[in-house]
Amino acid sequence: MSKRQTRNCEVPVTPALDLEIDTLAIRAGHERTHELEHSEALFLTSSFVFNSAEEAAERFSGKSPGNVYSRFSNPTVRMFEQRIAAMEGGERAVALASGMSAIVSTCIALLKAGDHVVCSRSVFGTTVVIFEKYLKKFGVECTFVDLPDLQQWEAAIQPNTRMLFLETPSNPLGEVADIRRLSELAKSRDILLVVDNCFCTPVLQRPLELGADIVIHSATKYLDGQGRCVGGVVVGPNQLMEEVYGFLRSGGPTMSPFNAWVFLKGLEVLGVRMRAHCENAQRIAEWLEAQPLVEKVFYGGLPSHPQHELAKQQQSGFGGIVSFRIKGGREEAWRFINGTRLISITANLGDVKTTITHPATTTHGRVSPEARAQAGITENLMRLSIGLESVTDLQEDLARGFAAVQAAPK
Numbered sequence: 001m002s003k004r005q006t007r008n009c010e011v012p013v014t015p016a017l018d019l020e021i022d023t024l025a026i027r028a029g030h031e032r033t034h035e036l037e038h039s040e041a042l043f044l045t046s047s048f049v050f051n052s053a054e055e056a057a058e059r060f061s062g063k064s065p066g067n068v069y070s071r072f073s074n075p076t077v078r079m080f081e082q083r084i085a086a087m088e089g090g091e092r093a094v095a096l097a098s099g100m101s102a103i104v105s106t107c108i109a110l111l112k113a114g115d116h117v118v119c120s121r122s123v124f125g126t127t128v129v130i131f132e133k134y135l136k137k138f139g140v141e142c143t144f145v146d147l148p149d150l151q152q153w154e155a156a157i158q159p160n161t162r163m164l165f166l167e168t169p170s171n172p173l174g175e176v177a178d179i180r181r182l183s184e185l186a187k188s189r190d191i192l193l194v195v196d197n198c199f200c201t202p203v204l205q206r207p208l209e210l211g212a213d214i215v216i217h218s219a220t221k222y223l224d225g226q227g228r229c230v231g232g233v234v235v236g237p238n239q240l241m242e243e244v245y246g247f248l249r250s251g252g253p254t255m256s257p258f259n260a261w262v263f264l265k266g267l268e269v270l271g272v273r274m275r276a277h278c279e280n281a282q283r284i285a286e287w288l289e290a291q292p293l294v295e296k297v298f299y300g301g302l303p304s305h306p307q308h309e310l311a312k313q314q315q316s317g318f319g320g321i322v323s324f325r326i327k328g329g330r331e332e333a334w335r336f337i338n339g340t341r342l343i344s345i346t347a348n349l350g351d352v353k354t355t356i357t358h359p360a361t362t363t364h365g366r367v368s369p370e371a372r373a374q375a376g377i378t379e380n381l382m383r384l385s386i387g388l389e390s391v392t393d394l395q396e397d398l399a400r401g402f403a404a405v406q407a408a409p410k
């Protein structure tokens with residue numbers, strides 16, 4: 001190999017040892033350059049050069065592998081893709097500019113006019129907008145069902161159903177679907193099962209091992225974990241990912257190499273973060289359940305949760321999202337939110353900083369009131385994404401929220 005070719009850094013991927021997820025999160029997919037850097041290199045370059053006109057022609061024709069242009073591929077983005085693919089146990093990952101572009105690109109790549117999708121009612125609000133408004137324009141119809149109800153999924157399937165789409169646990173109520181049973185249903189009808197694994201991450205749940213065909217992430221959430229970057233990723237078998245990649249290459253919702261580098265660093269501490277999120281969330285959920293002004297707490301780790309047993313068996317932890325209904329309505333919920341001082345009022349989640357949001361008027365504000373009611377997003381519901389601050393400090397802050405509600409003139 002000439003020196004210039006060596007500089008193109010086509011170094012083999014981490015050898016396929018039988019490694020556990022915490023190790024994969026730190027080691028998988030790292031490709032070193034000839035500089036032998038210990039930390040992953042950031043290739044902040046939009047394009048790549050060739051040693052000769054002949055090599056340029058071969059690269060463009062696809063005859064020789066290698067980078068051409070960062071809309072197509074970039075070594076830092078590739079390291080992120082290889083790492084998350086290894087963690088999810090998938091053949092290949094395709095990184096995209098955002099979680100939504102990951103969802104939209106998967107649909108554009110794998111669906112066509114005349115196809116039908118069955119989707120959980122309680123998916124991310126914008127996902128509903130994509131199915132109801134945009135895919136419909138291109139002749140793809142969608143039926144919405146209650147996430148945990150297998151019979152509804154089965155009954156909604158039509159001869160032209162091509163995809164089942166879900167998030168489990170769901171946002172914001174933490175409902176859980178049985179991925180294995182849904183995958184059996186999907187396989188028996190030759191339908192793709194797509195799981196948005198944003199809330200659990202591969203540390204707590206690996207849908208591909210349970211029979212799903214495709215896993216999607218908004219990397220913006222736990223994969224980054226510190227609220228810095230927007231990104232998304234799709235993981236699945238080579239054949240399907242080649243279609244998603246083909247759309248990405250032409251359609252262009254590419255992940256920035258800088259963001260990929262941040263996500264690589266985020267993944268390295270994902271294991272410790274997720275376990276700490278789970279521990280803090282469990283303590284806050286139990287504490288909330290004992291508060292007199294609380295009507296109901298929604299957290300998979302509570303025995304009062306309707307799918308507690310399923311969550312216990314399907315996931316290795318219950319995650320960091322805790323939702324609760326306060327006694328009263330929107331006024332009480334807003335008073336509570338405004339009464340907190342430490343917790344951030346923001347719609348983002350999966351951050352080391354604890355956040356609070358009022359789904360009915362923010363994340364689910366664009367969903368129709370009927371659909372919102374059916375999904376259980378009531379006006380007195382609040383969603384907490386429990387971060388990694390001290391639980392004592394968080395409880396004191398939540399207590400300030402309750403005090404603000406109590407102090408309100410009746």
Ligand SMILES: *Cc1c(COP(=O)(O)O)cnc(C)c1O
Pocket residue numbers: 098099100101124167171196198199217218219220221230231232
């Ligand atoms: C945030 C989110 C998305 C959308 O991701 P973006 O990165 O904001 O585009 C999709 N699904 C779930 C479950 C999310 O929480």
